[in-house]
Amino acid sequence: MNCEQVAELLDDLLDGGVPQAVRAAAEAHLAKCDSCRAVRETLEQARAALAGAPEGAAPDLVQGVLARTTGSVCGAAREGLAADWGNAPESPDGDLVRLHLAHCAPCRQVALVLAALAVDLPRMADVDPGPAFAIQVLRRTVQAPPRPRRFDLRPFLEGLLRRPRFAWEAAYVAAFVLFFLVGLPGSPLAGVPEQALAVVRANPVQAAAAAIEPVVQTARARAQAVWGAAWDVTGGRVLRARDEAPDSFWGRLGRAWTASCSLAGDAGTMVRAYLARDDARAEAAWRRMGLDVRSAWEAMTSRRAIEPGILKNDDAERT
């Protein structure tokens, strides 16, 4: 039997309404537990004082004397009660406190409440917060074991595409590209907008194609020269990287770059053919653009190396 069980039985023990076996167990615990014994003694004293309170005494006389000499002694008596609470009686005034209790009903009430508190307060320490509490704490504290990090391009790109502001960013990038291609004085296509506008204003659409053709050719030649120079510098490395590690990031990037160059060239061809009303050529360029887009997408997303023949055939067809 532990302290809590004995504390719950104290009232019944004093009333005598406990089976013999339970009483024996409680007494065995009380014999070795100073704290429980002190609680029982406090309870016994409070009951004894309550039962043996003298009737018909002259409390007014005592109160009057106390009022004119020391003042009320209830505070000292209650502090004495509280000091011995839950411990073996150690107050030197313990006997005097008990005598005071015999005459003071309010202090007897305080003694009873103190005895009850000795049981109730420790039981308030442990309060069940509910079955979900520990799970919520664990969810907030225990982390999943960290997985080895490995850069994967596909989720990265998919994440980029799924962002709501992707359209705005694409528009910004397109604006910058247009600006560098067309807006700067030294840009490869610097004169195109003005010339195209002049042609469109002066001539009908049929004339525009013929008029713009040399301009586009010149611009394309310049762009190819620029891209060719860049390709001379970087393309060899990219191709070598692609050949050496076809499944690596750089291999995929190289293939995507090649497909993007083809896409740009085919787009130009299609625009020119459309303006010249050469539907067959425009349609062929449109088909090649589809292949280019597919090649670029596969290069970016799949690990399968693109068949070199596709690009070669496209190049042959384009030329």
Place this chain on the structure above:
Amino acid sequence: MELPELLDRCRQGNSLAWEELVRRYQGRVFGLALHYARDVEEARDLAQEVFVRVFQRLGSFRPDEPFLPWLLRVARNLCIDQIRRTASRPPGSDIPADEALNLRAAGQSPEEAWEAGSRQQLVHRALRQVGEAHREILLLKEIQGLKLEEIAALLDLPLGTVKSRSSRARVELAETILRLAPEAGVAS
């Protein structure tokens, strides 16, 4: 498993040990938080925050230090921080004894449990009316069972002050209970 070994495993990052530690002490922390919070939900949130902070600070806990006073110190400081943040703190509501104070005493009949719950509710109401300094002493000593020396260190008070304040706090609580429920002083 003994507490020192459990703490040792927690510090090594053993999540099962951490779960056991949380389950072992959740009642104590929640019981303390109930006396600082405005309602049961806030107490639950506070107790959760306490364990998150304990988890973060387990590395700084010294093995030769008693764990419960350390845990209660962390809990008390966090609760006080929370009270300061919510400056306009309305008086605490009475917590339904049968729901919130789900006592762990086993083997009680429904009548006994109800009676015990009502008494707990009365004590809880009285505790909210006791002065702040006395209330903390009662919480830490009589309810949580800390030693006077541990409370003195926790509250940064001289031992004698804590001891005398402890006696006065008991008396104040008993008197408050008698004021709230005069029938509590009648012997059964």
